[in-house]
Amino acid sequence: MPYTHLTPRDRYVISHLKVAKFSLREIARRLGRHHTTISRELKRNGPTYPGGVYWYYFIERQVEINRHRARSYRRQSHPPLVQYIDTKLREDWPPEVIAQRLRSEFPHDERMRISHETIYRWVFLDAEQGGNLHRHLRRRHKCRRRQKRYGAGRRFIPGRVGIETRPEVVAERGRYGDWEADLVLGRRGSGAIATHIERKSRYLMASLLPDRKAETFNASAIPAYQSLPQGICHTLTLDNGKEFSRFKDLEAGTGLKVFFADAYSAWQRGANENINGLLRFYFPKGMNFKRVSEKALAKVIQKINNRPRKCLGYRTPQEVLDEASDGALAI
Structure with a gap:
């Protein structure tokens, strides 16, 4: 007999027959159910x-x-799984x-399985109860928030070469050595962090800049x-910020060929935006980036380069770059 959930009508019948002191087997016979189904229902929803x-x-x-309550709490009954996730x-x-x-x-322990959605539910539930696990999420949100898309228009840099002329192999991530760069800005007047991401391995290089001038960026990048x-x-693929206006000097000093993404097209530099x-x-x-030391930044860079990434098959950028050509390209 295929299993189906009890309906409101089934519960109506059970309640009246139970009051009339019919046996569980007789109630099951009249409903066309197994007697253990009736027994489980009474244990689950009966009087306490x-x-x-x-x-x-x-x-x-x-x-x-x-019916609408998540059953994720069942996973919490396995201490090794809970400890692993918390760590x-x-x-x-x-x-x-x-x-x-x-x-x-x-790979062989089915109890050590959980979906990422369940982990998010645990984190958000922990936040509701005053916990701090949400502070280890990238956005540190205590609950889900709607995504917002935004962009900032910039005037084109004279002499720029658009991304439409960039070799196809770059878009396919078919080789090492294709980079994206950008700035992460601090409080006004406190400088920025220049980020450089290798597209294939997602390997990160970064440095502190005292200002957003093109000369300052080149002095760090070259x-x-x-x-x-x-x-x-x-x-090297850049956006259209003024800090990249001296890109010709950058090309001369590094041998890189610089291309510029389209306006309002952050997705064309997706690896850099993600990092x-x-x-x-x-x-x-x-x-205030003036309070950030080079040592502190280096520690964060090392942490990110040794963080597993989905796009890399859950390997780390450092592992991918180390494995390339048997380590010949490792940094």
Whole structure:
């Protein structure tokens, strides 16, 4: 007999037959159900005090509440799983990464399984109860928020070369050495962080800048690219900010070919936008970057480069770059 949930009519019949003191087997026979189904229903929704009556009118409301209640609490009954999730969350791992790493680290243990949505529910429930796990999420939100899309228009830089002429291999991420760069701004007048992301491995380089001048950006970027091994400096994709107006000097000093993304098209530099979001977790908007040391920034860079990424098959950028050409391109 295929299993189906009890209906409101079934509960109506059960309540009246139970009051009439019919046996569970007789109630089941009249409903065309198995007697254990009736037994489970009475244990689940029956009275919790002696002499109580199973009454359908009051039960239906509780049944609807239970039907829409998440069953994620069942996973919380397995301490090793709970401990693993708590540890990785406090190491700033995203829930989706945690869920996938569980599969690779515990391939034969079905109890060590959970969806990233369930992890988010745990975090938000923890926030409601005064916990601080949400502070380890990238956005630090206590509950889900609607996404907002926005853009900022800029005038084109004279002599710029548009992204439409960039080699197709760059878009396909078919080689190492194609970079994207941008600035993460601090409090007004406190400088910025220049970020450089390698498109294929998502490897990050970053440096503190005292201001947003093009000369300052080049003075930081040119030595960084010159220090890289040969073969991983092909192209650089930028937005249309004035801090990149001296791109010809940058090309001359690094050998990179610079391309500019279209206006209102942040998705064309998706890797860089994503990494900037990660940095904002550690250096939030409005922060005074004059109080950030190079040592503190280096620690964050190391943490991000050793953080598993979904787009890399849950490997880390450092692992991917180290594995390239048997480590020949490792930084």
